[in-house]
Amino acid sequence: MTYSIIAEGLVKRFGDTVALDGIDLAVRTGSVLGLLGPNGAGKTTAVRILATLVHPDGGRAAVCGHDVVSHAHQVRQLTGLTGQYASADNTLTGFENLTLIGRLTGQSRPDAKARARELLAGFRLTDAGDRAVKTYSGGMRRRLDLAASLVNRPRVLYLDEPTTGLDPLSRNEMWDVVRGLTAAGVTVLLTTQYLEEADQLADEIVVIDHGTVIATGTPEELKARAGALTLGVRPALAEDLPAVLAAVAGFTRSDPEVRATTVTIPVSGEDVMPAVVRRLEDAGIRVAELNLRGSTLDEVFLSLTGHRAEEAGTAELEGSAA
Amino acid sequence: MTTVNPVMDSTDSEYTDGAEDAGAGALAETGALALALAPRVGPVEGTWQTFSLAWRTLVQIRHNPVELIDFSIQPVMFLLLFTYVFGGAIGGSPHAYLIFALPGIIVQNSLFTTLNTATGLSTDLKEGFFDRLRSLPIARFAPLAGRILADIAKQAWAAAMLLAIGAILGFRFGAGAGRPLGALAAFGLVLVCTLAISWALVLVSMLAANPEKVQIFGFVVLFPLTFTSDAFVRTASMPGWLQAWSKANPVSILSDAMRGLLVSGPAARPVAESLLYAAAFTLVFAPLAVRAFKRRA
Numbered sequence: 001m002t003y004s005i006i007a008e009g010l011v012k013r014f015g016d017t018v019a020l021d022g023i024d025l026a027v028r029t030g031s032v033l034g035l036l037g038p039n040g041a042g043k044t045t046a047v048r049i050l051a052t053l054v055h056p057d058g059g060r061a062a063v064c065g066h067d068v069v070s071h072a073h074q075v076r077q078l079t080g081l082t083g084q085y086a087s088a089d090n091t092l093t094g095f096e097n098l099t100l101i102g103r104l105t106g107q108s109r110p111d112a113k114a115r116a117r118e119l120l121a122g123f124r125l126t127d128a129g130d131r132a133v134k135t136y137s138g139g140m141r142r143r144l145d146l147a148a149s150l151v152n153r154p155r156v157l158y159l160d161e162p163t164t165g166l167d168p169l170s171r172n173e174m175w176d177v178v179r180g181l182t183a184a185g186v187t188v189l190l191t192t193q194y195l196e197e198a199d200q201l202a203d204e205i206v207v208i209d210h211g212t213v214i215a216t217g218t219p220e221e222l223k224a225r226a227g228a229l230t231l232g233v234r235p236a237l238a239e240d241l242p243a244v245l246a247a248v249a250g251f252t253r254s255d256p257e258v259r260a261t262t263v264t265i266p267v268s269g270e271d272v273m274p275a276v277v278r279r280l281e282d283a284g285i286r287v288a289e290l291n292l293r294g295s296t297l298d299e300v301f302l303s304l305t306g307h308r309a310e311e312a313g314t315a316e317l318e319g320s321a322a
Numbered sequence: 323m324t325t326v327n328p329v330m331d332s333t334d335s336e337y338t339d340g341a342e343d344a345g346a347g348a349l350a351e352t353g354a355l356a357l358a359l360a361p362r363v364g365p366v367e368g369t370w371q372t373f374s375l376a377w378r379t380l381v382q383i384r385h386n387p388v389e390l391i392d393f394s395i396q397p398v399m400f401l402l403l404f405t406y407v408f409g410g411a412i413g414g415s416p417h418a419y420l421i422f423a424l425p426g427i428i429v430q431n432s433l434f435t436t437l438n439t440a441t442g443l444s445t446d447l448k449e450g451f452f453d454r455l456r457s458l459p460i461a462r463f464a465p466l467a468g469r470i471l472a473d474i475a476k477q478a479w480a481a482a483m484l485l486a487i488g489a490i491l492g493f494r495f496g497a498g499a500g501r502p503l504g505a506l507a508a509f510g511l512v513l514v515c516t517l518a519i520s521w522a523l524v525l526v527s528m529l530a531a532n533p534e535k536v537q538i539f540g541f542v543v544l545f546p547l548t549f550t551s552d553a554f555v556r557t558a559s560m561p562g563w564l565q566a567w568s569k570a571n572p573v574s575i576l577s578d579a580m581r582g583l584l585v586s587g588p589a590a591r592p593v594a595e596s597l598l599y600a601a602a603f604t605l606v607f608a609p610l611a612v613r614a615f616k617r618r619a
């Protein structure tokens with residue numbers, strides 16, 4: 001088995017803030033690794049180290065066997081970066097952006113133009129190719145950013161939150177593009193805040209929080225561990241709450257949570273629903289609301305770590321770290 | 323963690339011996355052609371990359387013609403306003419003042435153009451374009467050098483235009499032998515000196531949080547620096563302490579040198595002093611700017 005990306009004990013500090021506190025990663029060649037975590041968890045810092053933009057303070061990392069610090073130039077020839085912080089020149093057209101990168105990476109003028117046209121067509125941007133990037137919609141911009149990272153035909157691609165802020169349609173489009181790339185043998189490291197995205201795309205997921213790895217596994221393993229779905233039960237009468245808690249207790253390994261008068265528990269599959277309904281009926285509890293939905297990252301975190309993902313406040317840290 | 327640990331064991335050897343082999347192996351397994359990776363960027367490639375990035379800055383003008391106005395019309399407007407509004411009052415007649423002020427206006431314009439270098443760099447940093455560039459296998463100096471080269475080209479254009487329009491308005495190049503060379507030397511001198519000053523502005527752009535702050539800094543420093551020199555007026559009417567400062571002000575020295583080369587008067591001494599200033603600026607600010615650039619970008 002070959003690994004395209006290997007990181008061992010990566011540490012990065014920004015002043016007093018520890019962005020990464022010893023992260024290990026291994027990405028099989030041709031696979032997709034999903035790096036899942038809330039804002040400020042250290043996802044972007046990890047990607048920036050692997051893309052040679054930032055030196056780690058400790059640990060080491062290699063891409064296709066080339067150390068990201070001592071052989072950064074080789075790593076740059078093998079990798080492409082698309083993310084929140086790597087973007088196109090707003091004032092140039094999409095075509096000019098792509099040709100510029102082609103020229104910079106040593107393509108001849110005709111080659112660079114041909115490659116730019118090919119990528120614009122592949123990302124359905126041909127019509128917008130001669131317009132300045134600042135006129136693009138959010139989805140078009142992301143597609144162009146991704147195209148820009150592919151000009152040099154990378155073997156390894158970093159996608160740093162590729163769909164954050166996109167509408168569901170554009171998000172699905174991006175997912176299809178990523179699937180196409182992996183089908184072509186590109187190794188992908190994807191960071192995301194969305195459990196669903198990691199589930200859709202990744203062969204393996206690494207969950208990080210506060211700069212450390214808190215869980216690793218295939219999407220199926222993680223969902224089984226964390227509970228992919230969340231069941232909510234709101235009894236008609238508030239005094240039935242203890243009875244509800246007792247009724248659902250057997251369906252999950254982690255503790256049920258009570259918010260207002262609703263009990264929520266992480267569950268592993270849809271088949272739990274009828275059993276819960278029977279149990280509630282047997283206990284004679286009148287239910288005002290019963291629902292089953294996909295777990296949010298927050299809920300996965302809660303069941304993996306016992307604490308909530310701290311979304312607010314830490315977001316700025318990662319921003320300034322960049 | 324269960325999957326990570328075995329991985330580390332099986333690949334540790336790839337780390338320690340023959341990093342290149344591990345890379346080639348990884349590629350071969352995905353069915354890709356084995357890529358020949360360059361160990362570093364050659365100086366010739368780096369130079370071409372600099373030109374490509376300079377092109378990128380200049381081609382923006384095509385999409386944003388307002389920028390063309392910014393660096394063509396604005397200096398001409400300055401020239402006309404100074405000549406015809408202040409000229410009579412300051413220099414006795416617009417024509418006499420034009421001959422005095424044109425060299426100073428060229429200096430002032432070049433100095434203010436360095437602000438474009440700084441705000442441009444700051445914008446690239448803020449909007450993530452620099453991260454895109456730095457993730458590419460290109461020379462580390464190319465993004466910085468490309469921007470500076472493009473702005474030098476803009477300055478050359480503006481200085482040439484000021485000289486041409488000045489000539490139409492009646493500016494007479496000094497009489498005597500070697501004067502065409504004098505104009506050429508003046509042209510070269512102003513570019514060399516503003517290149518030196520732009521290192522300080524590069525440093526500012528790397529330290530400032532955003533382009534707006536760069537702009538503010540530029541105005542707070544560059545405006546007083548320019549106006550407390552003899553670029554626009556003779557210093558005789560200034561208070562003594564200001565005259566003393568004005569004599570040492572590099573803008574004065576460069577303006578004197580330009581006058582010496584373009585019109586008449588002593589040229590050798592101010593030219594030599596200007597070049598000394600340029601060397602000092604480069605020696606102090608270029609290393610600081612490059613260091614800050616490496617750290618921030």
